[in-house]
Amino acid sequence: MKRGFDSKKYVKAQREAILKRIKKFDRLYLEFGGKLLYDGHASRVLPGYDPKLKIKLLDKLKDKEIIYCVGAKNIQSGQRLGDSGLTHDKQALKEMKELGIKKLIITRYENQPKVKEFIKKLDKLKIKYYLHREIKNYLKNAAKELKKQPYVDVDKKLIIVTSVGSGSGKMSFCMSQILHEKNAGFAKFETFPIWNLPLDHPVNIAYEAATADFGDYNILIGKKVNYNRDVENFKILKKITGNAFGYKNPVDMGVNMAKEGIIDDKICREAAKKEIVRRYKFYSDEFKKGREKRKTLVRIREIIQKI
Secondary structure: OOOOEOHHHHHHHHHHHHHHHHOOOOEEEEEEOOOOOOOHHHHHHOOOOOOOHHHHHHOOOOOEEEEEEEEHHHHHHOOEOOOOOOEHHHHHHHHHHHHOOOEEEEEEEOOOHHHHHHHHHHHHHOOEEEEEEOOOOHHHHHHHHHHHOOOOOOOOOEEEEEEOOOOOOHHHHHHHHHHHOOOEEEEEEOOOOOOOOOOOOHHHHHHHHHOOOOOOOEEEEOOEEEEHHHHHHHHHHHHHHOOHHHOOOHHHHEEOOHHHHEOOHHHHHHHHHHHHHHHHHHHHHHHHOOOOOHHHHHHHHHHHHOO
16 A cells, blocks of 8 residues: 555654643643544545554553543434444444543433433443533533533543544533633644645545535635534634633644645545545445435535535
């Protein structure tokens, strides 16, 4: 396989950026986007990216705890993941076991039947879990309602908040914790979209393909690439903290040195195009089996036209 990405070069740059961010706060809640245990998407669109890179990077960070989030609505829907084919609840248990994670947050909980069955399983396995209730009219009520969610006791300098994937309520959990603490900060470990690549770069379009079921789309903020949900998240961050920790825009929330690892742009472009086609086939098959919505199929068809 021809390499388009240098994992060692990237890890060095990303670790240094994280350590710099940690120094700004008494405690940093670091939201991990993408797959922590095995990032198949990154390894496919950035040939040479070690799919277990995030775990190896975490080993280089001290005084940390990992907390896992899973979305109640994702469990209830029975949605399967494009990488493993597992449902969100099964993937969560698999990753927690392999990583030795002891605390699980179930977000957007509304007494969903499948989630109740999942909770029974957690009780049998003696896994400690916390229920974060759904917040109606989130953008308006977040600052008031998040503080009512249960607080999770932590004592480490760095709190890694991870999940199965998008829509798991990681940021909401972080904001809830920050509202209970003094001088705790927030940042996002991001890989995609890559803010300093062009908006129409196939690697960034591949991110849209990977999240077609959530309807994510990339946008330009000045000359930097970000995605729609982070614009909304930044508004919430400003509303909750007042000054958003000094971040001037949504891109500033992220710690993303992925471009530093790209050593052959052409190879990465071609790999990303192949991944977009793969996602198109996956969503099409899931739709035929009745496990994916029509709007997801419409969205992935729009995305594939870009390449």
